[in-house]
Amino acid sequence: MTLREKLERSAAIRQSYTRLPFQGFWTWLTGKELHGRVSRPISPLESTAWAIALFLGGMAASVAVLLSAASAFWLLLSVTLTVSGARYIVATVIHHGVHHAVFRSERANLILCELLSTLTVVQPFHAYRRFHVYEHHGRDFSTMEDQDLAAIYMLGLQPGVPVERMRWILLWQCVNPLFHLQYAWGRIKSNLIDAPAYRVAMTLAWFSALAGVAHGLGLQVFLISIALPLTVIYQICSLLHLVTEHAWVLRTSGEKVRDSHVKNSHGRFCGRMLPAYGLSGIRWLRAWSGWWAEHLLIHLPARLLIVQGSLIVHDWHHRAGADRGWPNAIQRREADLQNEFARGMYSYTDIWGIHHVIDEVMRRISAAPAAAPVEGLRYRLN
Secondary structure (H helix, E strand, O other), X not given: OOHHHHHHHHHHHHHHHXXXXXXXXXXXXXXXXXXXXXXXXXXXXXXXXXHHHHHHHHHHHHHHHHHHOOOHHHHHHHHHHHHHHHHHHHHHHHHHHOOOOOOOOHHHHHHHHHHHHHHHOOOOHHHHHHHHHHHHOOOOOOOOOXXXXXXXXXXXXXXXOOHHHHHHHHHHHXXXXXXXXXXXXXXXXXXXXXXXXXXXXXXXXXXXXHHHHHHHHXXXXXXXXXXXXXXXXXXXXXXXXXXXXXXXXXXXXXXXXXXXXXXOEOEEEOOOOOOOOOOOHHHHHHHHHHHHHHHHHHHHHHHHHOOOHHHHHHHHHHHHOOOOOHHHHHHHHHHHHHHHHHOOOOOOOEEEOHHHHHHHHHHHHHHOOOOOXXXXXXXXXX
């Protein structure tokens, strides 16, 4: 199947959702806009407000659920909102903030990112900006100097490793206590040791506030409602995002940096084609029950926890850079794709289903030429 045929197939998948009501919701969930559909533009401040509301609201809801002894379903929902908000804050708002793309003022972006990264205990502004803007988006992309690629390789997902083995490696890393301890220590270290004095003071103040909350709520409530979502669950979602973010194959000799950004980036869409017309009886029931189950158990959790916000079309960001239209990235990407179509160009890659993205990334890593030894590589997790 040619790249054009794949993109036409992707458009057909999204078009199949027009049989359902609420097209705005399906655009959000799938991450794919309908050609010609007009949607309400969203501002960076609105996206930021939603992220903070999810984060704080999820924690408050978890505390309320635990103190009222409500059902486990509501706790699952509230913890999901907490982690979704935390990941939205870090991987979307702070991410665009270090590109100076939330506010027009550099100082305002700095203040916002320092406050939010303190609350979520992740890398401070200047360290993250140096790594992400000047290294990952620069000439280090798709090289052994790219600390994101280095993290993938150091975790065991390397060229030559069979895909089936990489699946088990990824599953193990999700539950590996050592991985989570190293990740958590890296977050703490970046806030207390490798940080400016003012940031150390902010972190100590925040840790003191959390200690007070833990004392007031009781250790069990604190661990379940705040600590666990912001460490283990957050870190699993961060790992799955990192693994699926790019193809993670090394740039070939002579390949242009921008060409590598395009070739090794993809849209991670959530959903699949609606069941065919004309089904009846048990075939209709099986088709639709399977479709809804897949959306509830795979696609909706992936959208909330792994590819939230503009991450679902992160490949557009690697073309647009510091564009302040990132809250409308789904629409911006579709417009750019349609402009390419009109010129006979087909450079975007669409992959539907986070499980298929994982398989595609692992297939490309496995088939890539052997890399240099990975021991001692500098890498980061955020």
